[in-house]
Amino acid sequence: MELGLEAARITVLPGEAFYISDFITEAEEDWLLRKVTSAPLPRWTQLSHRRLQTWPSALTQSNTLLASPLPDWLQSPIIERFSELGIFDDAPHQAPNHVLVNEYQPGQGIMPHEDGAAYYPLVATVSLRAPIVFDVYDKHVQGDKDESGQDVAGKPDADRKPHYRILQERRSLLITRGKMYTDVLHGIAETTRDEDLGPHSICNWELLRDKETYRQGWYERETRTSLTYRDVLHVAKMGNTLKFLGGK
Numbered sequence: 001m002e003l004g005l006e007a008a009r010i011t012v013l014p015g016e017a018f019y020i021s022d023f024i025t026e027a028e029e030d031w032l033l034r035k036v037t038s039a040p041l042p043r044w045t046q047l048s049h050r051r052l053q054t055w056p057s058a059l060t061q062s063n064t065l066l067a068s069p070l071p072d073w074l075q076s077p078i079i080e081r082f083s084e085l086g087i088f089d090d091a092p093h094q095a096p097n098h099v100l101v102n103e104y105q106p107g108q109g110i111m112p113h114e115d116g117a118a119y120y121p122l123v124a125t126v127s128l129r130a131p132i133v134f135d136v137y138d139k140h141v142q143g144d145k146d147e148s149g150q151d152v153a154g155k156p157d158a159d160r161k162p163h164y165r166i167l168q169e170r171r172s173l174l175i176t177r178g179k180m181y182t183d184v185l186h187g188i189a190e191t192t193r194d195e196d197l198g199p200h201s202i203c204n205w206e207l208l209r210d211k212e213t214y215r216q217g218w219y220e221r222e223t224r225t226s227l228t229y230r231d232v233l234h235v236a237k238m239g240n241t242l243k244f245l246g247g248k
């Protein structure tokens, strides 16, 4: 990965994170959004503070993915670009095999959490439609829940402040891996307005495509959609599926 991505590194972070502001074109963004919104309604899981599509399918209770290719629209051009950058070269399957599509309305977000042991510790997130601030919290106060442990609704401490804030512009790519995956929590505030923006508070400020938009220090949230690409460690081939569903 290393050479192509070095210029995209968010250097102040303790772990490894990379931000590419112009990862997809406007036409690609439009097309991806049409694909997301034209998925049949049962594809969506409505959660209390966002809604979610899971591709190709949800993991089993033992965090296993039943082998199945991602749909073409989630593969090309995004996964081809990941290959060019070598992002998943060290992952067990050398490519992502799972994508969560999250949609946040203004006022919605996701509680501080970690993504857990089901995945190789690398997440590549493509942002669509509107910017959002992604918060990074120190780990771990009691009561935090793993993302794989059903309940997203564990209340964060009222006075807990994010340690770092990453501004994700529409059409950008954010990669977090290693210690950024294992040693910190991440979340998105439930707010209608992201405030206190500037070089002092946004750790990828220098990498933004359009700093001018945020010079005033705030923006109103609009609907934002994210595609989060991961490599699930355990994959069951269909031939083994019946045995697998039957138990041990």
Ligand SMILES: O=C(O)CCC(=O)C(=O)O
Pocket: 100, 102, 110, 115, 125, 134, 147, 186, 226, 228
């Ligand atoms: O929407 C995002 O950028 C983050 C989503 C997230 O943290 C997750 O799906 O685990």
Ligand SMILES: [Fe+2]
Pocket: 113, 114, 115, 147, 186
């Ligand atoms: Fe997450």
